[in-house]
Amino acid sequence: MFEIETGGITYIEPVPGATSEWYFGIDYDHGDxxxxxxxxxxxxxxxxxxxxxxxxxxGKVFFxxxxxxxxxxxxxxxxxxxxxxxxxxxxxELIRIIRFxxxxxxxxxxxxxxxxxxxxxYNLQLHIAPLTLSRQFGNELExxxxxxxxxxxxxxxxxxxxxxxxLFFNRWHEEGEGADYKYWxxxxxxxxxxxxIETIPGDVILMQNGEIWNxx
Numbered sequence: 001m002f003e004i005e006t007g008g009i010t011y012i013e014p015v016p017g018a019t020s021e022w023y024f025g026i027d028y029d030h031g032d033x034x035x036x037x038x039x040x041x042x043x044x045x046x047x048x049x050x051x052x053x054x055x056x057x058x059g060k061v062f063f064x065x066x067x068x069x070x071x072x073x074x075x076x077x078x079x080x081x082x083x084x085x086x087x088x089x090x091x092x093e094l095i096r097i098i099r100f101x102x103x104x105x106x107x108x109x110x111x112x113x114x115x116x117x118x119x120x121x122y123n124l125q126l127h128i129a130p131l132t133l134s135r136q137f138g139n140e141l142e143x144x145x146x147x148x149x150x151x152x153x154x155x156x157x158x159x160x161x162x163x164x165x166x167l168f169f170n171r172w173h174e175e176g177e178g179a180d181y182k183y184w185x186x187x188x189x190x191x192x193x194x195x196x197i198e199t200i201p202g203d204v205i206l207m208q209n210g211e212i213w214n215x216x
Contacts, residue, residue, distance in 0.1 A: 004059045006052050015053070017078030017128050018210040022102065023054040024076050033088060034122045036072040040090045049073045053083060053100065064100040064107045077126045084110060084126055086133070097126070097133065117144060127162050134159060151194035161206060165192040168204055187214070
């Protein structure tokens with residue numbers, strides 16, 4: 001049995017973004033990022049979040065964002081041989097996007113933004129490609145960086161992938177009851193300005209080699 005010391009994190013999963021070499025694990029001491037923000041605003045101490053990266057197949061473990069009081073991080077993404085992580089510094093009211101280089105393992109600040117650029121941290125996430133910081137709430141997708149754009153969505157829409165100037169939204173449907181109940185999903189594609197391009201049946205996934213596959 002291959003033992004890996006992760007500092008108490010007992011579940012890991014692949015880092016999203018076309019990589020088969022990197023996995024991550026994360027704790028939830030204060031819930032998700034938005035819940036941690038609410039606790040901080042209410043005067044509670046946020047002890048930080050433990051996040052580890054595990055390299056396959058050698059099992060090397062890295063902790064790119066130290067668990068720091070007043071900070072809280074989010075799930076990472078892989079892009080152009082780097083792993084990017086949101087690190088919100090509540091104390092200094094900053095959003096930092098941290099880059100972990102997958103070659104030399106050096107951690108750098110990729111970009112730093114004022115926390116005031118968003119209403120709150122609800123659904124604050126990184127997507128690709130290019131690397132995109134977004135926030136989804138209600139029927140609106142807010143792209144925060146590198147552009148500043150708001151795009152309207154319909155009910156049951158969820159943004160999950162960007163391919164250049166194309167934005168991919170999962171949309172689910174249900175109808176009927178009992179034996180007549182039906183559930184299905186489709187993928188809606190819009191351009192960067194929010195204009196409809198097309199709807200395709202099924203789901204779309206990003207494969208480990210960077211190809212986009214449509215499952216229908």
